[in-house]
Amino acid sequence: MxxxxxxxxxxxxxxxxxxxxxxxxxxxxxxxxxxxxxxxxxxxxxxxxxxxxxxxxxxxxxxxxxxxxxxxxxxxxxxxxxxxxxxxxxxxxxxxxxxxxxxxxxxxxxxxxxxxxxxxxxxxxxxxxxxxxxxxxxxxxxxxxxxxAENASEGRMARPGINRLNVSRVFDLEAGIFNVLHSVQERFRSSALERANYAQPEDPPRLNGQDEIDFYGTVFRKSDTSDRRLVVxxxxxxxxxxxxxxxxxxxxxxxxxxxxxxxxxxxxxxxxxxxxxxxxxxxxxxxxxxxxxxxxxxxxxxxxxxxxxxxxxxxxxxxxxxxxxxxxxxxxxxxxxxxxxxxxxxxxxxxxxxxxxxxxxxxxxxxxxxxxxxxxxxxxxxxxxxxxxxxxxxxxxxxxxxxxxxxxxxx
Structure with a gap:
């Protein structure tokens, strides 16, 4: 004891x-x-x-x-x-x-x-x-x-740094507002290469289906309500x-x-x-x-x-x-x-x-x-x-x- x-x-x-x-x-x-x-x-x-x-x-x-x-x-x-x-x-x-x-x-x-x-x-x-x-x-x-911090992998060195709990921020938007935001994105849509250039040094956020968009680094999701959520x-x-x-x-x-x-x-x-x-x-x-x-x-x-x-x-x-x-x-x-x-x-x-x-x-x-x-x-x-x-x-x-x-x- x-x-x-x-x-x-x-x-x-x-x-x-x-x-x-x-x-x-x-x-x-x-x-x-x-x-x-x-x-x-x-x-x-x-x-x-x-x-x-x-x-x-x-x-x-x-x-x-x-x-x-x-x-x-x-x-x-x-x-x-x-x-x-x-x-x-x-x-x-x-x-x-x-x-x-x-x-x-x-x-x-x-x-x-x-x-x-x-x-x-x-x-x-x-x-x-x-x-x-x-x-x-x-x-x-x-x-x-x-x-x-990051471990070493083939062709990539280890990086000293901080222990990360990976958390992402997602904004839920009602369909009308989401569609407006999506149309703005479509109007200024650039090539995949240009988006990759602007994403550096970060990688683009991962999306889960067509109800989510990456609006210049921030994820917005079509929903029945408007809300800000943190997802672990x-x-x-x-x-x-x-x-x-x-x-x-x-x-x-x-x-x-x-x-x-x-x-x-x-x-x-x-x-x-x-x-x-x-x-x-x-x-x-x-x-x-x-x-x-x-x-x-x-x-x-x-x-x-x-x-x-x-x-x-x-x-x-x-x-x-x-x-x-x-x-x-x-x-x-x-x-x-x-x-x-x-x-x-x-x-x-x-x-x-x-x-x-x-x-x-x-x-x-x-x-x-x-x-x-x-x-x-x-x-x-x-x-x-x-x-x-x-x-x-x-x-x-x-x-x-x-x-x-x-x-x-x-x-």
Whole structure:
């Protein structure tokens, strides 16, 4: 029988500044929570500019960090990192290689990128005390195909990159609108060769019958209603679920991580396809499911006695102050979740400690400079964060109680 153990999970860490020299008691207070758990997990929302170099592959939203940020995360108490996200390929394959090298040097449990697809999709394992933990991390985009890892084939080299959960976006259109769109396409129809030229570096999307059209890279489908749907590729999902089942069958505690930017118009809403996939992961044997992408708190669900954190927002968020898209206050509020498991591996307790990323003063007054780290919230601020999370989680049959500024989930 496995020994009791605990896991701390936080929002994503978009870290660009080294925090090791900081001795602020508010930062130490946060670090003590992380260090109190056997496993402390975050998503490294950047790529490391290290020995292998690399070149920026993005415009405005490019981001990379020096290796020193990893030592800073280690000093904070983190020992487990997801690496699959939209910034992991910002320096191309060299960034993937440097990131792998540097996180290994710091002895993190890490997963989600690799030298080829097999490596990127592999569950990485580590002993924490007497408990073997397996981590599987994946990204569902949207992003160009070249950022995802690929195995070598005849005449084609392997590509270092990210473990991909293949997801496609399909727009359902009523027949009248669909026919108009189809007529526009027919009017400007070009030769197969010209379409291939414009498709580079991507391949054209696959279509399923005459009721679907590829309208310059976006698939539209004739339907009785108008809707936007995200479709998870069955083969891609099956491969991920098989890996989960394999590790669970070896008595590992499996942490599954999903990163995606297929957000709903309300960032705090959980997409239905993510909920369905999370349930599939738990059914396959996951002991904990964590997701990031939308930079806000989303609902928490307990499914088959397994915690599902649909979105923990941010933990470290080193952005430029003039980036106005991150101005909503919800972007700067989150929680640190600590999950306690008994000797049989059964979930016994979840504690939620509300935090404010960048400091409370900067949240209340935009003229103030943000701190480069989160602080614990208290009083009305803490209650407000937890009450909002409790309200969003009720649709998932999750009951969250408040106790002196700390949230607890009834099991």
């Amino acid at each position: 496995s020994a009791p153990f605990s896991v701390a999970v936080t929002g994503q860490s978009l870290i660009r500044h080294d925090l090791k020299a900081m001795s602020d008691p508010r930062l130490i207070e946060v670090a003590q929570i992380l260090k109190s758990c056997d496993v402390a997990f975050t998503n490294l929302e950047t790529t490391i500019h290290g020995r292998h170099g690399g070149w920026p592959l993005k415009g405005t939203y490019f981001g990379s960090s020096r290796p020193g940020v990893l030592a800073a995360l280690k000093e904070l108490g983190f020992n487990s990192l997801a690496l699959a996200n939209n910034h992991a390929f910002d320096l191309g394959p060299p960034g993937i290689l440097s990131t792998l090298e540097e996180v290994a040097a710091q002895d993190f449990l890490h997963a989600g990128i690799g030298i080829d697809q097999r490596h990127a999709a592999k569950a990485q394992k580590k002993l924490f005390g007497s408990r073997r933990v397996a981590l599987i991390a994946m990204d569902a985009g949207p992003g160009p195909s070249f950022m995802y 590729d069955r083969h891609s999902a099956s491969a991920q679920l098989s890996t989960i089942a394999q590790e669970a069958g070896r008595d590992a505690f499996v942490i599954v991580y999903l990163h995606h930017h297929h957000w709903e118009p309300s960032w705090q809403q959980v997409p239905s396809w993510v909920r369905e996939f999370a349930h599939d992961c738990v059914n396959a044997g996951a002991g904990l499911f964590v997701s990031h992408g939308a930079p806000v708190l989303q609902a928490v669900e307990i499914y088959r006695n397994t915690p599902i954190f649909y979105g923990l927002g941010n933990f470290l968020f080193h952005t430029e102050k003039e980036e106005r898209e991150w101005s909503p206050p919800e972007v700067w509020k989150s929680v640190i979740a600590t999950c306690s498991f008994g000797s049989g591996g059964r979930l016994e307790d979840i504690c939620l400690r509300p935090i404010v990323i960048g400091g409370i003063e900067a949240l209340l007054d935009p003229a103030c400079d943000r701190l480069p780290f989160p602080v614990l919230a208290d009083g009305k601020m803490a209650a407000g964060i937890l009450e909002d999370l409790a309200e969003r989680s009720t649709d998932f049959d999750t009951l969250l109680s408040l106790d002196n500024g700390i949230g607890r989930i009834a099991l």
